[in-house]
Structure formats: C-alpha cells, structure tokens
Amino acid sequence: MTDAEFVRAYEVAGSDFTNAGRASTSIKETLKDMGIASALVRRVAIAAYEAEMNMVMYARRGTMTLHVTPVVVTIDVRDEGPGIPDISLAMQEGFTTATPEMREMGFGAGMGLPNIRRNTDRLVITSEVDRGTHLVMQVHVS
Amino acid sequence: MVDAQHYHSIRFDASACHGCMACMRVCPTQAIRIRHERAVMLDDRCIDCGECIKVCTKHAVVPLTESMAHLAKFDCTVAIPSPALYTQFDGQVTPGLILQALRNSGFDDAATLSWSCGAVTHAIELFLASYRGPGPLISSFCPSVVRLVQVKYPALVDQLLPILSPREVAAREAKLKKSAETGLPPDRIGAVYVTPCPAKMVSIVDHPGMPASYIDSAIGISDLFPLLAPAIRDVQGSGEKVPENETAAGLAWAFSINLPSSLPAEDTLSVWGLPNVLRILDDMDKGRLQRYVFVECHACFEGCVSGALTVENPYVARARALRLQQSLPKRDLVDAGEMRARHAHGDFRTTVPFTARPPRPLGRDIVAAITKMQERDRMAAALPGIDCGACGAPTCASFAEDVVIGDANDAQCVFVRQHQLEDTIARLSGGAPPARRVAVTAVEEPR
Numbered sequence: 001m002t003d004a005e006f007v008r009a010y011e012v013a014g015s016d017f018t019n020a021g022r023a024s025t026s027i028k029e030t031l032k033d034m035g036i037a038s039a040l041v042r043r044v045a046i047a048a049y050e051a052e053m054n055m056v057m058y059a060r061r062g063t064m065t066l067h068v069t070p071v072v073v074t075i076d077v078r079d080e081g082p083g084i085p086d087i088s089l090a091m092q093e094g095f096t097t098a099t100p101e102m103r104e105m106g107f108g109a110g111m112g113l114p115n116i117r118r119n120t121d122r123l124v125i126t127s128e129v130d131r132g133t134h135l136v137m138q139v140h141v142s
Numbered sequence: 143m144v145d146a147q148h149y150h151s152i153r154f155d156a157s158a159c160h161g162c163m164a165c166m167r168v169c170p171t172q173a174i175r176i177r178h179e180r181a182v183m184l185d186d187r188c189i190d191c192g193e194c195i196k197v198c199t200k201h202a203v204v205p206l207t208e209s210m211a212h213l214a215k216f217d218c219t220v221a222i223p224s225p226a227l228y229t230q231f232d233g234q235v236t237p238g239l240i241l242q243a244l245r246n247s248g249f250d251d252a253a254t255l256s257w258s259c260g261a262v263t264h265a266i267e268l269f270l271a272s273y274r275g276p277g278p279l280i281s282s283f284c285p286s287v288v289r290l291v292q293v294k295y296p297a298l299v300d301q302l303l304p305i306l307s308p309r310e311v312a313a314r315e316a317k318l319k320k321s322a323e324t325g326l327p328p329d330r331i332g333a334v335y336v337t338p339c340p341a342k343m344v345s346i347v348d349h350p351g352m353p354a355s356y357i358d359s360a361i362g363i364s365d366l367f368p369l370l371a372p373a374i375r376d377v378q379g380s381g382e383k384v385p386e387n388e389t390a391a392g393l394a395w396a397f398s399i400n401l402p403s404s405l406p407a408e409d410t411l412s413v414w415g416l417p418n419v420l421r422i423l424d425d426m427d428k429g430r431l432q433r434y435v436f437v438e439c440h441a442c443f444e445g446c447v448s449g450a451l452t453v454e455n456p457y458v459a460r461a462r463a464l465r466l467q468q469s470l471p472k473r474d475l476v477d478a479g480e481m482r483a484r485h486a487h488g489d490f491r492t493t494v495p496f497t498a499r500p501p502r503p504l505g506r507d508i509v510a511a512i513t514k515m516q517e518r519d520r521m522a523a524a525l526p527g528i529d530c531g532a533c534g535a536p537t538c539a540s541f542a543e544d545v546v547i548g549d550a551n552d553a554q555c556v557f558v559r560q561h562q563l564e565d566t567i568a569r570l571s572g573g574a575p576p577a578r579r580v581a582v583t584a585v586e587e588p589r
Contacts, residue, residue: 004509004512004513005512006512006515006516008519021424021425021428024428025424025428028427028428030515032294032296032500033503033504033511033515033543034503034504034505034508034511034512034514034515035500035503035504035505035507035508035511036508038296038297038498038500039297041297042297042427042429045427045428045429046428046429048428049428049429049430050429068508068512068515069512070508070509070512106430115429119429141508
C-alpha cells in the first residue's frame with residue numbers, strides 16, 4: 001500500500017511579499033489535516049517556509065510541489081532565478097547575499113539553507129547560475 | 143458528566159436559529175456548518191471565542207454561563223468580577239460601588255483582581271528571568287487563545303505560559319480568606335467569576351493547566367446587568383461610603399497591553415483579535431519570531447471589554463477604563479519579597495502540562511489520509527471557489543473536505559447541482575453539455 005501518493009503544486013511569484021509564506025502555510029495545514037505528527041509537520045513547515053522565502057527574495061518565479069507518501073514527505077522546489085554559484089558556501093551558517101532591504105524585513109541572516117538542512121532528513125540542491133535552483137527536501141514520516 | 147475534551151461554553155439553539163450563516167462566516171476556525179437550515183458546531187474545532195454570539199441576531203447562540211440560581215449550591219459565595227465589569231457603567235460608578243452592589247445582590251462577598259493582577263505580573267517576570275526553553279512564550283490567560291493553540295498549533299503547546307491567570311489566583315485567595323473568616327471549608331465557598339465572555343467557562347470546567355479550576359462558576363456580565371444596575375443606584379442613593387480596593391493596574395488587564403515591564407518592549411508582541419492571533423501563531427508555527435521572548439495574545443480586538451457578554455460599546459468601555467484609571471490608586475499591592483518566596487514555591491504555576499488537541503485527521507491512518515486528501519483536491523477543483531456558503535460550509539475548501547469525509551453531499555453545492563442538471567438535460571435531449579471553466583486547481587488554506 002506504499003504506492004499511495006498525494007501531490008499538490010504551488011506557484012510562487014518572485015518579489016510578491018504580500019503573499020509570501022502562503023504556500024508553506026498551506027503545506028503545513030495540509031499535513032496536519034492528514035494527521036502527521038506535529039513535530040514532523042513543524043520541521044517540514046520550517047524548511048518549506050525558508051525555501052519559499054528564498055524564491056520570493058531571489059527568484060523571478062518558482063513552484064513548490066508537495067508529495068506525501070506513507071513513508072516520506074517530499075517538497076520539490078524549482079525556481080527560475082539567479083542560481084547559487086557556490087552551494088557549499090551558501091550552506092555555511094551566516095553566509096548571505098541578502099540586500100539591506102531583505103535584512104530590514106528580518107531575512108538574510110544566512111540561516112536559510114542551513115536551517116533547511118537541519119530540519120530535513122535529505123536535501124539535494126542543484127543549481128545553474130542565471131537559470132535557477134532546484135531543491136529536493138525530504139522528511140521521513142515513519 | 144461533562145465530556146471535558148469536547149466541553150464547549152456555547153450551544154446552538156435549533157429552535158431559534160434561522161440558518162442565516164452569519165455565525166458560519168465569522169467563525170475564525172471554520173467550526174460551524176449549516177445543516178438542515180440550522181447552525182451546528184464541529185466540536186473538535188471550536189475554540190469558544192464567542193464571535194458567533196456577537197453576530198447572531200436571533201439569540202440562537204447560547205452562552206453556557208450560569209444563572210444566579212446556581213449560587214444556592216454553596217454555603218457562601220464570593221463574586222470575582224472581571225475588570226471589564228467596571229467599564230460597563232457610567233463614569234460616576236466606581237469599582238467600590240459595583241462590588242458593594244454585588245454584595246447586595248445575592249453574593250456574600252465580592253473581591254477584586256487588583257492584588258492578583260500585580261502578583262501574576264511579578265510571577266511572569268520571575269518565570270521569564272529563568273526560562274531557557276523554546277520561545278517566544280504565549281500568554282495563556284485567554285481560554286480561547288489556549289484552545290486555539292491546542293487545536294490548531296499543537297507544536298506550540300509547550301510555549302504556552304505556565305502561570306495561573308489573575309482570576310484563578312484571586313479565586314484561590316478569596317476562598318482562603320473567606321474560609322478563615324467563616325470557618326467553612328474552602329470547598330463550600332463558591333468563587334463566581336463575573337465574566338465578559340463564555341470562554342472563561344472553558345477554563346472553569348476544563349482548566350488546561352490544572353486538575354481543577356479555583357473558580358466554581360461564571361455569570362455573564364450581560365445576565366447580571368439588569369440586576370446590578372438598580373442595585374448600584376440603591377448603593378449610590380444610600381450615600382454609603384464604600385472602600386475602593388481596585389487599582390489602575392488591575393483595571394488595565396481588561397483592555398490594555400500588560401507586558402511585563404522587566405522585558406524590553408522590542409522583545410515582546412501584543413496581539414489583539416483572532417485573525418491577528420492566527421497570523422502570529424502561523425508565523426511561529428513556521429519557526430519564525432524566535433527572537434521574541436513573550437507574546438501577549440487576546441482573542442478579542444479590544445480585549446476583555448469587547449467580550450461577547452459585555453453590554454457597552456467596547457470603545458466607550460475603553461474610554462471609561464482610562465478615566466477610571468486616573469481616579470484609582472496607582473500603588474503596587476504586591477510585596478516583591480513575598481512574591482519571590484511564593485514563586486520559588488510554585489505558587490503561581492500551572493500544575494498540568496498543556497496538551498495538544500488536534501481535530502480528527504482526514505483518515506484513520508496515513509494511507510487513508512492520502513486518499514482522502516486526493517479526493518478533497520479533486521472535489522475542490524470541481525467547485526467554483528467563490529465561498530458563497532450556500533452549501534452550508536464557510537469555504538469551498540471546507541466543503542470539499544466535508545464531502546470526502548462523508549459529512550456533506552456534493553449536490554449541496556448549487557453550482558455542482560446546476561452542472562448535474564445541465565448534463566442530465568443534455569443527455570436526455572441528445573445535445574452536448576455546456577463548456578465550463580475549471581475554476582480551482584488547488585485548495586488554498588485560509589490565513
């Protein structure tokens with residue numbers, strides 16, 4: 001019965017700070033409605049929110065696709081944007097390319113990707129400069 | 143026997159309800175449906191905020207507070223008014239007059255929250271000074287906020303402030319004092335809260351942080367008002383000199399920000415009104431706002447003076463509270479040394495950890511939930527997404543969910559029914575069904 005899979009996609013618009021965070025709220029509430037343990041939902045919510053905000057701040061547009069199976073919650077995040085030139089550098093805590101405006105909004109502490117890694121069981125990042133970034137984030141359900 | 147897990151301080155009266163949907167539309171947790179033209183409550187989602195009471199013009203939402211007849215259960219009764227009560231009468235009416243009028247109206251005594259408000263503020267400061275757990279802490283004095291966290295934000299229950307509310311502390315102290323005065327055992331003394339909202343009944347019947355509340359009963363301000371107004375006139379007319387024990391700080395709890403002064407203002411948030419509380423908790427739920435130490439949350443926009451059982455316009459009540467504050471003593475009734483000793487003793491702490499109470503999940507296990515969620519999205523895609531409410535659910539998304547769990551039939555949607563009719567007519571007449579726009583592709587959660 002492990003072939004059961006729920007899939008839902010969200011469009012995320014770059015620079016749309018008014019609606020920023022809605023996709024991760026919906027992902028979080030959907031997982032709660034499905035009865036997934038709140039500690040797991042919290043980890044997914046934190047990772048999804050960081051990924052969503054990265055797209056809003058840096059990308060032109062992107063999609064977040066939620067996949068839920070009885071074994072694992074996966075969020076596939078794909079954007080059209082500047083890409084990440086040096087992923088290992090971006091993974092370091094405190095490293096940021098945030099503008100002063102982003103920092104004024106409380107972002108850009110250089111904790112986004114490290115925070116995603118801390119809250120996921122598996123994280124795969126691929127990126128192409130000037131094309132975009134692709135994250136696959138997974139949290140095990142069982 | 144009260145089912146504490148699903149105890150609610152609100153009941154819908156089917157004989158008075160017209161099914162107008164006013165309550166369904168305003169419910170912040172989408173806990174109301176209209177079934178067979180009557181409002182019904184989804185008891186695992188209701189947080190007792192009383193918004194439905196405020197908008198119902200048919201008196202079909204009944205608060206389950208007690209009546210004066212309930213006082214007969216006790217050998218001795220002490221009224222403990224919410225400071226909101228003092229704001230319901232005109233400027234000439236002081237808290238002292240109101241307390242005396244309560245004593246003349248069937249209560250054996252009346253006590254203020256003034257000392258306990260100060261004591262609880264000290265207790266919060268002492269608790270925060272040594273707190274090292276996850277932050278920010280969420281104030282736990284509004285029962286609707288506590289239930290909201292328990293129901294909708296289970297990951298945050300450990301951040302609810304484990305300190306007793308001023309009304310609980312006041313009830314405990316009043317019972318001890320009255321017991322010493324009368325020689326009666328404390329359990330024969332009834333502490334009766336004069337309440338601005340039915341939500342306080344929740345923390346009386348089912349206190350989330352204690353085995354039992356110190357308060358025994360609650361009477362709504364609006365129920366007491368017709369009795370109290372003439373009693374106040376009588377006290378005024380008698381020229382009797384009444385003591386004034388309320389303080390400016392005590393009154394502040396009914397309507398203004400009460401953040402501990404030991405905290406820098408920039409480390410705290412003061413949030414008013416459930417839509418705003420929902421947004422703040424949603425942010426915290428996503429790991430945000432950790433730089434804040436304390437979040438004060440009020441379900442009602444204007445605080446307790448705008449509770450569902452108040453009678454005065456909350457803005458007028460607020461202005462009166464400000465005027466009253468100027469005439470009341472500013473003194474701090476609390477002895478700091480005594481507070482430290484009692485706090486160290488755990489005197490102001492809740493004794494039971496707050497627990498999560500998430501609503502029933504969509505399926506009995508994850509496989510079933512995945513199937514149901516797929517069905518929900520398919521159903522939602524067939525709905526117009528305009529949240530008209532005619533089906534009896536507040537949003538198309540909630541209707542889709544009701545359909546997949548078997549609580550509603552898709553033909554309750556007027557659009558679905560119209561489409562079904564058109565398709566049937568087309569089939570019978572041999573024509574093609576009309577072309578349709580697919581309106582919704584994904585269910586958006588309300589914020």
